Amino acid sequence: MRSYETIFVLHPSLDEEAVKANIEKFKGVIENNGGEVENVDVWGRRKLAYEIAKVNEGTYTLINFKAGAELPKELDRVFRITDGVIRHIIINPESK
Template identity: 55%
Template sequence: MTRKYETIFIINPELSEEETKALVEKIKGTIEASAQLESIDEWGKRKLAYPIDHFNEGYYVLANFTADSNFPRELERIFRITDGIIKDIIVKREK
């Protein structure tokens, strides 16, 4: 059964522009390989509400996708093991 999901992930602000773009493309490719990517929106660098790993700002990326119910768990695992991602969240969207 497929469902609609939304994820926001925050990238280390100290990465170069090329490293940030490569990381966004990697996550985009991961989503496209197992799900249907609806949209990806790069918000850019923004101030964090509270420090995360001694960072006060981060590079925000929002992605909307449709996937089977087991894919978000795998995507979460990939976020955790990927260097450069300091925070992430995946939520199920209402129809």
């Protein structure tokens, strides 16, 4: 299993319950596909560096996890089809 980090930005129109539900959804994708969530760090609402689709702020969340090589592809797919996700990135911090 490899270490990964993902950071995603949720739309500011989502209320606190919807943000928590999305975080649990992404944790569930990781855990249900053989991964292990190590840390979840909710950074809260912050201003974006640049405007995306007329939105200039969002709720940032960082998740550190361990998983096999195929899980990031599935997680990326789920991020892309989830309404409310403005941006996301999944990296392997060990491969520099």
